[in-house]
Amino acid sequence: MFDLLTRRRLFENSSLLALASAFGPAFSQTVPRSEFGAGSTAEEVTEGLDLSGKTAVVTGCNSGIGYETMRVLALRGAHVIGTARSAEKGQEAAAGVTGRVTPVVLELTDFDSIVACGDQIQTMDVPIDMLILNAGVLLKELQQVRGLEMQFVVNHLGHFILGNRLMNRVTEAPEGRVVVVGSTAHRGAPEGGIQFDNLSGEGWIRQSYGHSKLANGLYSLELSSRLAGTQATSNCVHPGGVRTNILRNVSPGQSSGGKSPEQGAATQCYVATHPSLAGVTGQYFADCNPAEQSDYQTDEAMAARLWEVSEELTRDYLV
Numbered sequence: 001m002f003d004l005l006t007r008r009r010l011f012e013n014s015s016l017l018a019l020a021s022a023f024g025p026a027f028s029q030t031v032p033r034s035e036f037g038a039g040s041t042a043e044e045v046t047e048g049l050d051l052s053g054k055t056a057v058v059t060g061c062n063s064g065i066g067y068e069t070m071r072v073l074a075l076r077g078a079h080v081i082g083t084a085r086s087a088e089k090g091q092e093a094a095a096g097v098t099g100r101v102t103p104v105v106l107e108l109t110d111f112d113s114i115v116a117c118g119d120q121i122q123t124m125d126v127p128i129d130m131l132i133l134n135a136g137v138l139l140k141e142l143q144q145v146r147g148l149e150m151q152f153v154v155n156h157l158g159h160f161i162l163g164n165r166l167m168n169r170v171t172e173a174p175e176g177r178v179v180v181v182g183s184t185a186h187r188g189a190p191e192g193g194i195q196f197d198n199l200s201g202e203g204w205i206r207q208s209y210g211h212s213k214l215a216n217g218l219y220s221l222e223l224s225s226r227l228a229g230t231q232a233t234s235n236c237v238h239p240g241g242v243r244t245n246i247l248r249n250v251s252p253g254q255s256s257g258g259k260s261p262e263q264g265a266a267t268q269c270y271v272a273t274h275p276s277l278a279g280v281t282g283q284y285f286a287d288c289n290p291a292e293q294s295d296y297q298t299d300e301a302m303a304a305r306l307w308e309v310s311e312e313l314t315r316d317y318l319v
């Protein structure tokens with residue numbers, strides 16, 4: 001009986017290894033479940049953790065989920081570098097936080113601003129233990145940057161540049177974790193997924209937020225493959241429907257769901273810090289647990305192609 005079990009486990013392990021080498025690290029994982037859920041808060045999921053000596057970068061730190069993420073990581077002792085679109089917004093947000101916080105300006109529609117933000121963080125000369133790509137926008141009308149649909153630029157392409165310019169610091173950390181804030185809205189992407197032949201947004205504006213969130217998930221998946229062999233990981237999260245400013249351009253004053261920002265920040269804080277997730281990569285989480293995602297978001301060929309296209313679109317701004 002023991003022999004049979006041992007042999008079966010060995011077989012399963014070697015199958016997993018074969019799968020891992022064929023399909024990348026995301027396929028070889030057993031992702032632990034947690035006792036946390038939709039009602040858990042960021043403070044609860046980080047309770048008892050000592051993050052002193054660690055550095056986190058959180059984009060979009062002046063509002064909603066990003067602010068709460070910055071507040072709680074700083075409360076637990078991390079040095080949080082928080083980005084906002086203006087120095088005033090960053091300073092105002094930092095003033096409300098107990099702990100060590102450094103505001104940095106980042107405007108994701110302006111690629112020079114992303115380069116400057118990356119350069120400023122590089123001069124701090126510290127490993128980045130947590131890179132939380134959180135900033136995001138939801139639009140109703142078609143807007144474009146450089147001829148590209150704006151949410152694709154803000155939510156994905158801008159973070160692609162920032163990630164490129166900071167990844168050396170993430171891999172310097174003993175266990176660097178990239179957390180990409182996606183959404184269950186990735187299921188609302190257009191038929192076919194990423195619109196490689198027409199990134200202008202024309203013809204698919206109603207699905208454009210979902211398109212950008214699918215790009216978030218695919219970026220995280222491809223990044224996890226590219227980080228194979230390092231100590232660093234990348235995972236994507238859906239924070240839940242959260243009462244923030246995300247609907248400001250669609251229906252001002254309305255909230256997008258039942259979670260408070262304290263609850264909305266829990267999954268990304270959990271994935272960024274929890275010891276049980278050491279080495280877990282290429283996964284998708286909601287309510288502090290592994291979650292179902294669309295076939296498009298697990299499409300490795302689409303993820304690889306998105307990476308290549310993103311590189312082409314941003315080449316002059318990459319290191």
Ligand SMILES: NC(=O)c1ccc[n+]([C@@H]2O[C@H](COP(=O)([O-])OP(=O)(O)OC[C@H]3O[C@@H](n4cnc5c(N)ncnc54)[C@H](OP(=O)(O)O)[C@@H]3O)[C@@H](O)[C@H]2O)c1
Nearest residue numbers: 060063064065107108134135136183241242244245246256
């Ligand atoms: N709330 C939800 O129900 C929900 C659900 C699923 C996913 N999400 C995701 O969660 C993340 C955080 O959103 P939230 O709900 O906290 O919304 P929020 O309160 O509107 O915060 C969004 C943050 O992103 C920043 N941002 C927007 N456009 C930017 C740009 N061009 N350059 C740099 N920063 C920019 C905002 O800065 P300003 O304040 O200066 O505009 C703000 O700091 C987003 O990625 C969103 O897609 C939210």
